[in-house]
Amino acid sequence: MNALSVRGLTKTYRNGVEALRGVDLDVEQGDFFALLGPNGAGKTTLIGVITALVNKTAGEARVFGNDIDTQLEAAKACIGIVPQEINFNMFESPYTIVVNQAGFYGIPRHVARQRAEQYLKQLQLWDKRNGISRGLSGGMKRRLMIARALMHEPRLLILDEPTAGVDIKIRRSMWDFLRQINSRGTTIILTTHYLEEAETLCRNIAIIDGGRIVERDRMSSLLRRLHVETFVLNLRNSLSAAPPLERYAVRLIDDHTLEVEVSKDDNLNDMFARLSQLGIEVLSMRNKVNRLEEIFMRLVESRGDGARPAAPAAGRAREVAGAAR
């Protein structure tokens, strides 16, 4: 049985925007699944339909076999959601928020109190449990939403940009925590603009753009499809022009930095040998963007503006990808 199965899902808003245009998607039980797409692609609308926050126009969705049209309560009982926007009562304490949330899922109060202690401690919020939530830092608010979503121990955890605005140290500790949650059997669907995060955590991936799934594959298979990688080289000596490296596209970024595109058919040894022949000494090298980002950009940009429902969304696609660089 799939954790999530979506068929022909469409959503047209009252203003005429088609946010979803026939989405078909399966997420296997136990998967750690990435749902990626530029801003306005339809990710949050899709999650909204699955969690009954948005009324769908047509199509069907099942959560662990429970149809959201006919078995909505059972479907919702399986889901834990960490939304993109902070949506808890800022005037309540973290402890109250998580205990009450458990109650909304039918967890008895004495069990909810035990779980509140467990999850608030695990997410390093126990010391803040009795303060007003408004006073929490951005990272703490994100972690509180994760704790809240786990209180009823959902079979499917949906995380909509859970690490947005979180510093790298906390982000990496959140990754470890989510890996552990997934390893215990919880299916996780993750949307994120940090493509490194998706590449690191997820086994399967779908890319949504213009309200349609434009790619669905195993992460490893998708990454193998990348034919060209771009490397940034830092040089010891200054250059006035890009050096002639025959089989490679080379750009001089500044007098000490080169950008080189290397095809999968070529290797880096040949490139370094040629640079040595030219007397160019390389101090360090890095990927210009991570591999998933490269593929993401190619997929999204190749679709062009016309494939998307509204021009602003297409504009935002470039803005997001640019920000990720």
Place this chain on the structure above:
Amino acid sequence: MSTAPTLAARAAPPVSLGVVRWIGFKTIIIREYGRIIRIWGQTIVPSVVTSILYFAIFGSLIGRRVGTMGGFDYRQYIAPGLIMMSVITNSYGNVVASFFGAKFGKHVEELLVSPLPNWVIVAGYAVGGVVRGLLVGAAVTIVSLVFAHLQVQHLAVVLGALLLTSLTFALAGFLNALFAKNFDQVNWIPAFVLTPLTYFGGVFYSVSLLPAWARALSFGNPILYMVNAFRFGFLGVSDVDVGAAFALMAAAAVLLFGVAVTLMNRGVGIRE
């Protein structure tokens, strides 16, 4: 972050939907009660202060010149009406503020993504409003006892009128919150509909004092029935038929509950 817990295999929700609904319903009420107590300066105190002012000015100062009303001392006569007025405004105000606040702050989503059906959510908020109405009603009753001698003639009538009135106005507040798109729309109904209806609902006078046309108009005001049924419970006098008043209150509560659940099911005011 420390180690994640062992998550047991979960083939199905661990408890029946009936249990989920009952615990969820109780949780909404507990949360509403917590809110009422947390901001007691906004939820309890204002009505107590207002009732003291009413008793001091209308009861003690002006009331002396009024003499008796319906065969009772004026302070005695207005006491049930003042209690009921506070119950009405607080039941309504609690739900409209709490539910609209939840919409505005988006934490209504905590409930909307949960497995609770909409009728449980509506019922939970409505009972939350009733709880505040009863708490404030009790506080104003204590104030009334300082200014007037009150004796309960029909306890069941008093309790029934209290519960049905507060439930009706809590549900009305829920509808207001459902439709409201901003804070102006939250305040509009209480200021321009509820307050005039309450003041013309026989809190301070018997409709028998009114000219025929005004009396006829007053019988179209639902609050008149609520106030008089409640007053009947205390004093044994009423301007309306108490049975009809109860029928009206029960019908209004059922109707408003049905409308609120229907609108929630359609997603009016809460879903895109």
